[in-house]
Amino acid sequence: MAIKNQASGGVSRQVLADHVYEALLVALMDGRLEAGTPVSIDGMARELDVSPTPVREALARLEATGMVRRMALRGYRVAPLFSPEELADLMDARLVIEPANAFMACRNADPELAKQLEQAIEDLKAAPRGPSFAEFRAYWEADERFHRLIAEFADNQFLLSAYNALGGQVQRFRFFGGLGVTDADYAIAEHTEILKAFESGDAELARQKMIDHIEGVKQRSQHDSEVRS
Amino acid sequence: MAIKNQASGGVSRQVLADHVYEALLVALMDGRLEAGTPVSIDGMARELDVSPTPVREALARLEATGMVRRMALRGYRVAPLFSPEELADLMDARLVIEPANAFMACRNADPELAKQLEQAIEDLKAAPRGPSFAEFRAYWEADERFHRLIAEFADNQFLLSAYNALGGQVQRFRFFGGLGVTDADYAIAEHTEILKAFESGDAELARQKMIDHIEGVKQRSQHDSEVRS
DNA sequence: AAATCGCATTTCCTATAGGATCTACGCTGC
DNA sequence: GCAGCGTAGATCCTATAGGAAATGCGATTT
CATH class of the missing domain: 1.20.120.530 (GntR ligand-binding domain-like)
Known part of the structure; x- marks a missing residue:
């Protein structure tokens, strides 16, 4: 396992999907992921050195925030900037x-x-x-x-x-x-x-x-x- | 594969996770899934005759609607009714x-x-x-x-x-x-x-x-x- | 030259397997 | 009787593999 499950002692431990979610959030906010660019599930999994499964879950959550958009069978893209x-x-x-x-x-x-x-x-x-x-x-x-x-x-x-x-x-x-x-x-x-x-x-x-x-x-x-x- | 990918011809085809999502939505609304009851990923997968992966994705989306709550490493539960x-x-x-x-x-x-x-x-x-x-x-x-x-x-x-x-x-x-x-x-x-x-x-x-x-x-x-x- | 077809590659999607964790229950000891 | 412990089963979580679809590109045809 690449990212250690650093059993964050507190009330609610974090699983890998949570780390992926936060990593994506930071990447989105600091501009590494520009508007409109596709976010490949497999590619992101390779980049973060995890399997696609937690990446898929993190993206499903992100979709609800409007930061990324999903098209069935065609993957996720970073939502466009606002006009x-x-x-x-x-x-x-x-x-x-x-x-x-x-x-x-x-x-x-x-x-x-x-x-x-x-x-x-x-x-x-x-x-x-x-x-x-x-x-x-x-x-x-x-x-x-x-x-x-x-x-x-x-x-x-x-x-x-x-x-x-x-x-x-x-x-x-x-x-x-x-x-x-x-x-x-x-x-x-x-x-x-x-x-x-x-x-x-x-x-x-x-x-x-x-x-x-x-x-x-x-x-x-x-x-x-x-x-x- | 249990549920046929009935390529719904239209503009946006549906994948298995979408079907699971809708099945869960109906089950939640008609009361089959009562407030507070746990929603087992594996169990729901068996019930719908699919693998846990699309169930996991559907639940991640449902969580954003507030219909279910998630606790890391402890699964999902139907959100409690309102006081x-x-x-x-x-x-x-x-x-x-x-x-x-x-x-x-x-x-x-x-x-x-x-x-x-x-x-x-x-x-x-x-x-x-x-x-x-x-x-x-x-x-x-x-x-x-x-x-x-x-x-x-x-x-x-x-x-x-x-x-x-x-x-x-x-x-x-x-x-x-x-x-x-x-x-x-x-x-x-x-x-x-x-x-x-x-x-x-x-x-x-x-x-x-x-x-x-x-x-x-x-x-x-x-x-x-x-x-x- | 432009459009179309076909193939290869990439990517998505789903299933399956196995390790890690939690829960339940029975047991032991006090 | 009750608290603490340990084991067994279920569940969650992640990784891996393979089929299905989409994309890109080159060859062919009009």
């Missing part, structure tokens, strides 16, 4: 779900949440913003963490599923490639506004500040799309 | 997503949509309402179709993904079991109200009527929960 129109649609969808998350999370808020949100903002400030994956990975991670914290504190498993289904945090990540983080200062300011709303306990305000934030992201991403094209 | 609290959460999540769908769909509405919505309502009226799967399947199908039509006409793939992620249409289905359809008359009236809003072209009204409908479903489902317990 500016699709990116706008993604932001519209976020505008539906995330303000509601913010509203509900604010009603469940406690000092612990505020502390963690503040930490996420601090990490955002400290993160590098370069164009390569290695550079903006930390930035993306802190951004994602901020939004996910709110989604989790909304305390509604279905809204959390919906948030996950957007996959936007991951997909958008791929969009950064080659351009780097361009809106960090705006994002930090808007996150801070959201945090202040949480600290004030005004759920309606938290909702509004989240709307403002995502509207801002939407506009700036549209601008980036034009620059890119 | 009344979880059901309320589901309705809250629907209240976030579906009114937005209705609003957007109304702005894209055309006579074809109205016609299909009307057909779904007619089918709802005609469907039997008994307690067994065979009886209320047609009812559920028409109900699901109504809501899905709206979600699709919203013309936003991400909102559609979020709607799918709720899995509510499927999960709620399982909840009907043993109780049958109890709120058909209310649901038909509310669906008709939504249709009228679509026909009037008033997107804001469509949003409100969808809110009213899901609020109604939420209240009635809570009542059913109490009856059941």
Whole structure:
């Protein structure tokens, strides 16, 4: 066996398919697997030095996230990048779900949440913003963490599923490639506004500040799309 | 090979894993697989007369829908039924997503949509309402179709993904079991109200009527929960 | 020159086998 | 009686092999 089953001691051990899944996720996010390229099951198995069976299982899971697409008897391909129109649609969808998350999370808020949100903002400030994956990975991670914290504190498993289904945090990540983080200062300011709303306990305000934030992201991403094209 | 690869001629052929997936879906919905029961990979393979490999792949996909849960090295189990609290959460999540769908769909509405919505309502009226799967399947199908039509006409793939992620249409289905359809008359009236809003072209009204409908479903489902317990 | 056919290679898909792990049950010892 | 241990069976997980389909390429035909 190539990858040692490092019985990760914890509550839930990992099997080979889990490692393959994470390896694919990293490869997708850092651009080694570009949009549109086929992902051969056998080929990936050779590359990772495992058998095709766990690769097949990992890809079946990945398909649900939208990162790869499958055509029967023709294999998997990396999902295409988003067009500016699709990116706008993604932001519209976020505008539906995330303000509601913010509203509900604010009603469940406690000092612990505020502390963690503040930490996420601090990490955002400290993160590098370069164009390569290695550079903006930390930035993306802190951004994602901020939004996910709110989604989790909304305390509604279905809204959390919906948030996950957007996959936007991951997909958008791929969009950064080659351009780097361009809106960090705006994002930090808007996150801070959201945090202040949480600290004030005004759920309606938290909702509004989240709307403002995502509207801002939407506009700036549209601008980036034009620059890119 | 047990199940013939009946090269379904169409645009996208089906492989064995697809058949297994659908077989599991039907078994889950009609109650043959009850909540909490383990789903053995090898056992299911024997039952369907296939090898474990496609069963494994089908279960990996099913896990993303929330219908089954997986624990590493311990297999899959049918996800537990919802508690009344979880059901309320589901309705809250629907209240976030579906009114937005209705609003957007109304702005894209055309006579074809109205016609299909009307057909779904007619089918709802005609469907039997008994307690067994065979009886209320047609009812559920028409109900699901109504809501899905709206979600699709919203013309936003991400909102559609979020709607799918709720899995509510499927999960709620399982909840009907043993109780049958109890709120058909209310649901038909509310669906008709939504249709009228679509026909009037008033997107804001469509949003409100969808809110009213899901609020109604939420209240009635809570009542059913109490009856059941 | 363009399109078509046929062959070889690659890849997907499924079955099978065996090692690793978990669960159940009976046994021993206290 | 009850806790701890060990064995047996079932189950999961991974690897391997082979058939089926798809892709690529070159030869042939129109």
